[in-house]
Amino acid sequence: MSEALTPHDVAALAAACEARSPQEILAAALARAGRIAISFSGAEDVVLVDMAKAIRDDVTVFALDTGRLHPETYRFLDVVQNRYGLDLEVLSPDAAAVEQLVRAKGLFSFYEDGHTECCGIRKVAPLGRRLATLDAWITGQRRDQSPTRAAVPVVEEDATFSTAERRLLKWNPLARWTSAEVWSYIRERGVPFNPLHERGFVSIGCEPCTRPVLPGQHEREGRWWWEDATKKECGLHAGNLARRTS
Numbered sequence: 235m236s237e238a239l240t241p242h243d244v245a246a247l248a249a250a251c252e253a254r255s256p257q258e259i260l261a262a263a264l265a266r267a268g269r270i271a272i273s274f275s276g277a278e279d280v281v282l283v284d285m286a287k288a289i290r291d292d293v294t295v296f297a298l299d300t301g302r303l304h305p306e307t308y309r310f311l312d313v314v315q316n317r318y319g320l321d322l323e324v325l326s327p328d329a330a331a332v333e334q335l336v337r338a339k340g341l342f343s344f345y346e347d348g349h350t351e352c353c354g355i356r357k358v359a360p361l362g363r364r365l366a367t368l369d370a371w372i373t374g375q376r377r378d379q380s381p382t383r384a385a386v387p388v389v390e391e392d393a394t395f396s397t398a399e400r401r402l403l404k405w406n407p408l409a410r411w412t413s414a415e416v417w418s419y420i421r422e423r424g425v426p427f428n429p430l431h432e433r434g435f436v437s438i439g440c441e442p443c444t445r446p447v448l449p450g451q452h453e454r455e456g457r458w459w460w461e462d463a464t465k466k467e468c469g470l471h472a473g474n475l476a477r478r479t480s
C-alpha cells in the first residue's frame with residue numbers, strides 16, 4: 235500500500251518531479267505506489283510500457299475494450315502483449331448496461347446527444363472498477379494533446395476516481411513531452427504502434443467516434459468531431475480538468 239498523501243504532499247511531489255525525465259518520473263511512480271498499473275491504448279502508452287519494462291519486469295498493464303474499437307486496434311493489443319510479454323488485462327463494459335443503452339437509443343445515439351453517456355458505460359465505469367483496486371495509475375496524457383490538457387501535471391490526485399476514504403494518484407510522465415518527442419522515441423527504439431497512425435489518425439478511440447485529422451488540425455480534433463473542442467474528453471480525465479479550470 236502506498237503512503238497516504240495530503241493535497242499539499244501531492245503538489246510538492248508534482249513540483250519535485252516537474253523537471254525530471256519521463257523515465258525518472260516512471261521510476262518514482264513504480265517505487266512509491268504499492269498497487270499501480272499503466273493504462274494502455276495509444277502511442278504514448280506503448281512508450282510508457284517500453285520505458286517501464288526497462289525499469290522492472292513485473293509491470294501491470296490494462297486496456298479498455300469498449301466493444302467499438304477499430305479492428306486494427308484489437309490486433310495492436312495482441313502485438314504489444316506479445317512484444318513485451320505482458321499479461322494484459324482487457325477490461326470490458328457491463329453487458330447489461332450496454333444492452334439497455336442500445337435498446338433505448340440505438341447504436342449511434344452519441345451523434346445526437348453527445349458522447350458522455352456512451353463513454354460512461356463503455357469506458358468510465360469499467361475503468362472505475364479497476365482503479366478501485368489500485369493506489370495509483372499511469373497515463374499517457376500530454377500538455378500539447380489538446381487545449382483541455384494544457385495544464386496536466388506530472389502527478390496529481392485523481393479527482394474523478396478518488397474517494398473520501400482513498401486518494402488515488404494519477405501519474406502523467408509524458409506531460410511535458412511533445413508529439414514529436416513521442417514519435418522520435420518510437421522510431422529510434424522500434425516501438426510498435428497502431429497502423430492507423432499511418433493513415434492520418436493521431437488520437438485513436440472508438441471507430442464511430444474517431445477520424446483522421448487534416449494538416450494543421452489539432453491531434454484530438456479527430457475525436458468526437460461534431461462536438462465543441464472543449465468537450466473532447468470521455469470522462470476518464472474530466473474530473474481533473476474541472477478541478478484545474480475551476
